[in-house]
Amino acid sequence: MLLAASHAASTSGADLANASAWAVYAVGAAISVLGAFGVVLLRNPVHCALSLVSTIFGIALLFIDESADFLAAVQIIVYGGAIVILFLFVIMLLGVDRREPRKQDKMRGLTPVAIVVSLVALISLLVLTQVRYWATGAKASTETLNGPGENVQKLGQSIFTAYLLPFEMTGALLVIAVVAAVVLVRRGAQSPPETQRKTAARPPASQESHRPGTPVR
Amino acid sequence: MNAAYAIVALPLLGFIVNLVFGRRLGEPAAGWVGTAAAGGSFIASIVVWVTMLGKPAADRVTDLNIFTWIPVAGLHANAGLQMDPLSITMALFVTGVSTAIHMYSVGYMHGDPGFDRFFVYLNLFLFSMIVLILADNFLFSFLGWEGVGFCSYGLVGFWFQREVAAVAAKKAFVTNRVGDLGFLLAMFLMFDHFSSFNYSAVLGTLVKGHATGLLTGTPGAIDGTTATAITLLLFLGAIGKSAQIPLYIWLPDAMEGPTPISALIHAATMVTAGVYLMARVAPMLHYAHATSWVVACTGAGTAFLAATIACAQDDIKKALAYSTVSQLGYMFLAIGAGDYVDGIFHMLTHAFFKALLFLAAGAVIHAMANRQDMKQMGGLAKYLPLTAFTFAIGWLAISGIPPLAGFWSKDAILASAWGMNKVLWAIGLVTAGLTAYYMSRQFALVFTGQARWKEARPAEVHASAGSAHGPADHVPSEEGTGPGLPAADHVEGDPRDPTWTMAVPLVLLAAAAVLGGGINFPAWHLNFLSHFLSPIFPAGSAPVVSTGTKWALSILTTAVALTGLGLGLTTWRTAAHPKLEPNFLRRAWYFDDIVAATVSGPLRAMANALAFVMDTKVVDGAVNGVATSLGASGRVLRKLQNGYIRSYALGIGVGLVVVLVYLTFRTGS
Amino acid sequence: MTVPGPWYLVLAAVLFSVGATGLLVRRNILVMYMCIELMLNSVNLTFVTFSRMLNDLGGQDAVFFVLVVAAAEVVVGLGIIVAIYRRRSGATADDISSLKG
Numbered sequence: 001m002l003l004a005a006s007h008a009a010s011t012s013g014a015d016l017a018n019a020s021a022w023a024v025y026a027v028g029a030a031i032s033v034l035g036a037f038g039v040v041l042l043r044n045p046v047h048c049a050l051s052l053v054s055t056i057f058g059i060a061l062l063f064i065d066e067s068a069d070f071l072a073a074v075q076i077i078v079y080g081g082a083i084v085i086l087f088l089f090v091i092m093l094l095g096v097d098r099r100e101p102r103k104q105d106k107m108r109g110l111t112p113v114a115i116v117v118s119l120v121a122l123i124s125l126l127v128l129t130q131v132r133y134w135a136t137g138a139k140a141s142t143e144t145l146n147g148p149g150e151n152v153q154k155l156g157q158s159i160f161t162a163y164l165l166p167f168e169m170t171g172a173l174l175v176i177a178v179v180a181a182v183v184l185v186r187r188g189a190q191s192p193p194e195t196q197r198k199t200a201a202r203p204p205a206s207q208e209s210h211r212p213g214t215p216v217r
Numbered sequence: 218m219n220a221a222y223a224i225v226a227l228p229l230l231g232f233i234v235n236l237v238f239g240r241r242l243g244e245p246a247a248g249w250v251g252t253a254a255a256g257g258s259f260i261a262s263i264v265v266w267v268t269m270l271g272k273p274a275a276d277r278v279t280d281l282n283i284f285t286w287i288p289v290a291g292l293h294a295n296a297g298l299q300m301d302p303l304s305i306t307m308a309l310f311v312t313g314v315s316t317a318i319h320m321y322s323v324g325y326m327h328g329d330p331g332f333d334r335f336f337v338y339l340n341l342f343l344f345s346m347i348v349l350i351l352a353d354n355f356l357f358s359f360l361g362w363e364g365v366g367f368c369s370y371g372l373v374g375f376w377f378q379r380e381v382a383a384v385a386a387k388k389a390f391v392t393n394r395v396g397d398l399g400f401l402l403a404m405f406l407m408f409d410h411f412s413s414f415n416y417s418a419v420l421g422t423l424v425k426g427h428a429t430g431l432l433t434g435t436p437g438a439i440d441g442t443t444a445t446a447i448t449l450l451l452f453l454g455a456i457g458k459s460a461q462i463p464l465y466i467w468l469p470d471a472m473e474g475p476t477p478i479s480a481l482i483h484a485a486t487m488v489t490a491g492v493y494l495m496a497r498v499a500p501m502l503h504y505a506h507a508t509s510w511v512v513a514c515t516g517a518g519t520a521f522l523a524a525t526i527a528c529a530q531d532d533i534k535k536a537l538a539y540s541t542v543s544q545l546g547y548m549f550l551a552i553g554a555g556d557y558v559d560g561i562f563h564m565l566t567h568a569f570f571k572a573l574l575f576l577a578a579g580a581v582i583h584a585m586a587n588r589q590d591m592k593q594m595g596g597l598a599k600y601l602p603l604t605a606f607t608f609a610i611g612w613l614a615i616s617g618i619p620p621l622a623g624f625w626s627k628d629a630i631l632a633s634a635w636g637m638n639k640v641l642w643a644i645g646l647v648t649a650g651l652t653a654y655y656m657s658r659q660f661a662l663v664f665t666g667q668a669r670w671k672e673a674r675p676a677e678v679h680a681s682a683g684s685a686h687g688p689a690d691h692v693p694s695e696e697g698t699g700p701g702l703p704a705a706d707h708v709e710g711d712p713r714d715p716t717w718t719m720a721v722p723l724v725l726l727a728a729a730a731v732l733g734g735g736i737n738f739p740a741w742h743l744n745f746l747s748h749f750l751s752p753i754f755p756a757g758s759a760p761v762v763s764t765g766t767k768w769a770l771s772i773l774t775t776a777v778a779l780t781g782l783g784l785g786l787t788t789w790r791t792a793a794h795p796k797l798e799p800n801f802l803r804r805a806w807y808f809d810d811i812v813a814a815t816v817s818g819p820l821r822a823m824a825n826a827l828a829f830v831m832d833t834k835v836v837d838g839a840v841n842g843v844a845t846s847l848g849a850s851g852r853v854l855r856k857l858q859n860g861y862i863r864s865y866a867l868g869i870g871v872g873l874v875v876v877l878v879y880l881t882f883r884t885g886s
Numbered sequence: 887m888t889v890p891g892p893w894y895l896v897l898a899a900v901l902f903s904v905g906a907t908g909l910l911v912r913r914n915i916l917v918m919y920m921c922i923e924l925m926l927n928s929v930n931l932t933f934v935t936f937s938r939m940l941n942d943l944g945g946q947d948a949v950f951f952v953l954v955v956a957a958a959e960v961v962v963g964l965g966i967i968v969a970i971y972r973r974r975s976g977a978t979a980d981d982i983s984s985l986k987g
Contacts, residue, residue, distance in 0.1 A: 025889040029897050036901050039920050040908035048917045052924065055901070059927050062897075065888060068934045068946050071953075075930075078953055083923065083960050090964050091916055094971050110863060114910030117870045122903035124877040129895050131881060145941050155946055163947055170954045177958035184965035860983030862918075866909055 024065045032058030049087050056080045067145070070152045220268070221281055221300055223261035224308055225347050227254045232340035239333030248323035251336035255319045255343055259312035266305050274752050277302055280353050280417070287356070294414055299353035302749045303561070307350040307493055310565050314485045314572050315343050317722035321576055322477040324718030325583065335375065335475070342368035346486050350493060354414040355404050358494075362400065362458070365487045366393045372482065373474040385470035392467040396457015400494075403450035410443060420500045445505040448498055452512055455491030461519045461549060465542045466809055472534040476579030479534055484541050484575050485568035492548045492564055496754075499557045503755040513553025513637060517644040520546030522806065524651035528658065529802035532589045533578050536659055539805075540615070541571055543648060547630050550645060555758040556633035558737070558747045563626035565746075566733045570614035570623055573726035577608040580719055581663060584712035585670060591659065596668035600712045603720060605664045607727040612660050614730040616653035617778045619771075622733030628771045629739065635770055636760025642770075649774055650781040657785025666790045670712075739767070894935040901928035913978040915967055919960075926956050 031054055038051030056079045063072035147154070159167050231254025239247045269277050278301040287294040298304075319339060326332050345364025352358035367390070374386025404414065411418050455461070460468040471483050482488070495502060495512065502509060523543035530536040544567045551560035582589055584601055598605040614623040627649060634642040714720065737746035762770075788794060801807060857868075905924035912918050930949045937945025970982060 021888045025893065032897065032901060033904075036904040036908075036924055039917065039924055040904055040911065045914055045916050048920055052920050055924060055927060059931055062894065062931060063934055066894070066934050066938045068937070068949070071930075071934065071946055071949050074950070074953060078957055079923070079927070083957060086960060086964055087916060087920060090968060093968065094916075110867065111911050114867060114870070114907055117867065117874055117910075118903040118907040121870065121874050121877060121906065122899055124874065124881050125899040125902070126896060127881050128877065129892055129899075145937060145943055145946075151946075154943060155950065158943055158947055159950065163951075166951055170951055170958075173955065173958050177961045181961045181965040184962070184969045858986055860986030862979050862982070863910055863913070870906055870910065 021065065024061065028058045028061035028065060030058070031055070031061065045091050046088065049084055049091065052087070053080050053084050056084070067151065070155050220261040220264040221279075221298055221351075222283070224258050224265065224312070225283075225298065225344070225351065227257040227261065228340045228344035228347060230254060232337060232344055235333060235337045235340060239337055242333065244327065244332045245323050247333040247336050248319070248326070251340050252316060252319035252323065254340055255312060255316040258343065258347065259309070259316050262305065262308045262312050265300060266309055269300065269302065269305060274748075277752070291412065292408070294354055294356040296357055297353040298351040299416060300351070301753060303493075303496060303753045304351050306561060306565070306746070306750065307489075308347060310568050311346055311350060311486050312343070314568050314726070315339075315346075315481060317725050318477050318481045318485075318572065318576070321480075321579070321719050321722040322475075324716045325477055325579055326475065331375065335372075338368050338371045338375070339477075339481070342372070342482065342487075346490070349490055353416055355407060355416070355419070356414040359400060359404065362454075362490060363397070365482070365490065366390060366397070366458070369393070369471070369478075369482050369487055372478045373471045375474055375478070379473070382473040385467075385473040389467040389471045392464050393457045396454045396464055399450040399453025399457070403447045403454070406443065406447050406450065416497070420498065441504060444501050445507045448495075448502050448505040448508040449511065451494055451498055452508060452515075455494050455549075456515070457491075458494075459488045459491030459545050459549070460542045461491075461515050461546065462522065463808075465519065465523065466812065468542055469535050469538045469805070472532070472538050476534065476575055476582060479538070480572045480575035480579070483538065484571035488541065488545055489548070489564045489568070492545065492552065492560060495549070495552045496557050496561055499552075499754045499758070502552070503555070503758050509553045509555065511553070512549050513634075513641055516546040516549030516551075516553055517634070517641045517648075518546070519543070520550065520648045521644050521651075524648045524655065526802055526805045527655045528651060529798040531592050533581065533591050533594075533659065533663065534575070534589055536591070536655065537571070537574055537578060540574075540652070540656070541567075543652065544571065544615070547627065547645065547648075550634055550641065551630040554630075554633040554637040554641075554760055556630065556760070557754045557758065558750050559626060559629040559633060559759075561750060562737045562746055563630055565736060566614070566622035566626045566730070569726055569729040569733050570611045570621075573607060573723065573730055574611040574615070576719070576723055576726065577604050577611060580604045580715040580723070581608075583715060583719075588670075591662040593669050594663045595666045595670065596664070597670075597712060598664040601664075601714050603714045603723065607723040608660065608664065610727045610730050612656045614733075616656055616782055617649055617774060618782070619775060620731075620734060622730050624771075624775070625734035625737060625739065628767070628774055629737070631774055632762045632767045632770055633760050635766065636762045646774060646777060650777040653778040653781030654785040657782045658789045661786050661789035665786075888938075891935050891939040894931060898928040898931040898935065901925075901931070913980055915971065915979050918979060919963060919967070923956070923960070926952065 035051045035053070035055030035058060038054065039048045042048050042051060056075060060072040060075045060080075063069075063075060149157075231251050234250055234254075235242070235247050242250065269279075278299065280297060280299050282295050282297040284296050285293075286296040319336075322335065322339065326335050329335070342365060345361045345368060347361070349358050349361030349365060352361060370386045370390040373389050374383050377383050377386070407414060407419050413419065457464045468483055468488070472479055474482075502512075520543045523539045523546065527536050527539035527543065530539060544563070548560045548563050548567070551557070551563060581594070581597065581601065581604060584597070584604070585594060588594075610621070614621040617624045617627045619625075631642060631645050631649070634645050715723075737744045788797070804810065857864075902925050905921045905928065908921035908924065909918050912921065930952055933945040933949045933952070935945075937943060974981070
C-alpha cells in the first residue's frame, strides 16, 4: 500500500499528503493493535507492560495525526513515562513475573465465552457507527479545532476558563490519590516507635567496637 | 319521645351494671337490678304506647335516629328506632313478660353459683330483643336477631359443665345460623333493589303502591318474583329462629337451659321474632302469593307434626317445647292466610299462657328436686295447690276453652284458615284436638293420680342433697335428659309451693291468660288490637269469613278440644299406656336421627377432607412452597456471586452487549 | 487531508474489544489492569476522533481530564493491589474470592 501510495503521489502534492496521511495511520494502527494483542497474549507480565508501551506510542502517533499535539505529548509523558513505570515497579515488587499456570484455571469455560462476548460487542459497535448518528450539533466548548491559534494555547484557554472547576477538582483528586496510596501501602506498625527515653536508656555501645571517627549509634 | 330511648337503654344499662358489678352485688341484688331494668323498660313502653294512643291513627309512626351507624356512601344504615303500633305491641308484651320472668328467676336461680352471670345474659337478651323489635331498618334489626341468638346460646349452655347442655347450645346456635343465611340473602336482594335497608324504603313504596293494586309501575317498586324471593328468604330466617320444619330440631334440645330461659326465650320472645319479621314485611308478603302459601303450609304442617310428638314425651319441659313449636305453626298459618293481626294476637296470648306453663313447670321441677320425668310425678295437686291452679289455667287456655285467651286467638286463626283453604283448616282443627289431648295428659300425669314420686324418693333425695350446689349427678331417664342444676331448696320433706318471687309472676301471668282475650274480642267493636294494628297491614288481606260461619267453626273447635281434653284426663290418670306412645313419636319421627345420618356423615367426611387434605397439603403446601421455592431460587442465584472478579467483569460485558444490541435494533431516535 | 474519521473509530473499537477480552481471559491481576488501561486509551482515541470530526475542542478537553483521572486511578489501584498481594506471592485474581455469596 505504501509503494502504491508513493507511486501515485509522485504526480501531485495533494496525493502525496494523502498517501502520507494513510501511511501514518497505518503505522500507528499497526503498532497499537500489535501492542494490544501483545498485552493480552504474552505470558510474562513484563512483556505485557512493554507491549502496553507500544500501544501507547501508537496512540500518540494517531493523536498527532489528528492534530491533537499537546495530548500526544502528554500521553507519552504520563502514560508511558509514569503509569507503565508504576506497573513495572509493582511487578518487580510483588514478584509476579512468573507465568500463570494454565491448569489451575478455576473458570476454564470463561475464555471462549469472553471471546464471543467481545466479538459481539465489537460487531455491534461497528454496526452502530454506520447505522446511527446521534450528533446533535451542540458545541461542548467555545473553541473550534480548526480556528486560529495553537493547539496548546486553545486547549489551555478552554481549560482555564470554561473547565476551570473540573481542573481544580482533578487537582484535588491527585492529592487525594497520593495520600491514599501512601496510606494503603503502609504496613501496620509492628511496634510503637521508640521514644527518646527508651533510646537514652539503652546501654551505650562498647568501647572496642567503636571506631573513632564514626558516629555513636 | 324520650321514653322510647329508655326502652332500649335500660336493659343495656342493666347489662353493663351486672357485667361490671354483678359479682360484687351478688345474690339477690344482681337479680333485682336486672328486674328493675326490665321493669323500667316495661313502664317506658307503656308511656310510649299511651302517647301513641293519643295520636290519630294515621300519625302513629315515629322514626327516631339514635346515631348514624354506617355512613358509607351508597350504604346508609342508622341505629334507629321505629315506633309504630306493631313494634310497640311487641315491646309491651316482651318487656312485660320479661319483667315477670326476671322476678321469677330471682327465686329460681337461688343458690346457683352463676347467679350474676345469668342476669347479665338475661338483660343482654332483653336489649337485643328490643333492638330487633324496635329497629327501623333490617340491618339494625339483624343485629338484634344475632344478639338474641347469641344470648340463647349462652343461656341454653348456662350449665356448660354438662356436655349435653353445651352440645344443645351449639345446636341451637348453628341451626339458627342456617336460617340466618336466608335473612342475609334477603337483605342483599333488598339492597340491590332499594339501595337501603330502612323499612320505610323497602316497605313504604309497596304500602303506598298497594292502593292501586299494582306492584310494578310505581317508582321504587319491585316485581312479584323479587318480592317472592325476598319474603321466601326472610321466611327461611324465620324458620330457623321460630323452629318450623325443618329447623325446629334445636328447640327441644334447648330445654337443657334453666326453666326461666325456656319460658322467656323459647316460648314468649325469641321464637316469636320470626313471626314478627313476617308480620313486618306484610306489605310485601301481600303480593308474594307463593310465599304466603309456603308459610301457611309450613305452619300447618309443623303444628300437626309437633303436636303428635308432644303426645309421647315424658319430660315435662320437652312436651312444652314441642307444644311451643306447634303453636308457632299456628301463628305462621295465620300469617300465611293473610290474617296478620290474629297472628300477632296469638303470639300475645301464647306468650302469656306458655310462659305461665313453663314457669309452673319450673316450680314443679324445683319441688321435685330437679327431676323432670313426668312418669315419676303424680298427685301433686295436693301439695302444690297454687302451682296446680296456675298450670290448670294455662292448660285450659292453650286447649282453647272459652273464655280464656287461647280460645279467641286460636279460633280467629282457624276461621282465617277456613277462608284460605279447607285442608289447612282441617289440619288446624285436628291439631287443636291433639293439643288439648297432650296438655291434659301432662296435667293428669303431673298433678292427678297416684303419687309415684313417693316410692322413688328415698334414694334420690339423698343423692340430690349431696350435690345441691354443683352439676347434679345424671339420673338416667327414658328420655335421656337428666335433671337440671339449680339447687333444690325442698329436698327433705314434702314438695311445697314456691316462694313469693316465683309465685307472683305465676299469678300475674295466669291473670293475663284469663283476661287476654279481651285484647281482641271479635264483637261489639272491642277488637282493640285489630284497630290498633290494621293501619300497618295491607287492607283486605285477611280472608273474609261470615260471622255465622265463624260461630259455627268456634263451636266445632271447642267441641273437638273438649273431647281431646276429656280423653287425655281420663286415660292418663294411670301412668302406663305404652301403646299410646309409639316409639316413632317418642323419637320425634326419627328426624334428628335422619339428619345425623344424612348430613353429619358427609359433612364430617368433607370436613376431614378440607382439614387434612386441602388445608395441610394444598394451602400449607402453597405457602410453604413459596418459601421453599424462594430458598431454592436463592440457592441457584447465589452461584452468580462466586467472588471471582472475572465473572463479574463478564457480567458487565454481557450487559454492555445487551445495551448495544438494543441500541442497534430499536427504531426511532 | 487526513484519514476519514470512521477508520479511527473502528480502530478504537477493536482496541476496546481486545482490552475487554484480555480483562476476562488473563488471571494475573496486573495484566488485567493493563487491559483496563488499554480500554481507556481506546476511549481517548474515540474522543479525539470525534473532536476532529465535529470540529469541536471539547473532545480534547475530555481526554485531558481522562488522562489525569486515569493516572490517579492507577496510583490508587496499584496501592490496593500491593496491599492485597503483598503477603502471597504468585497470587492470581481468582484467589481473592472471599466475597462470594
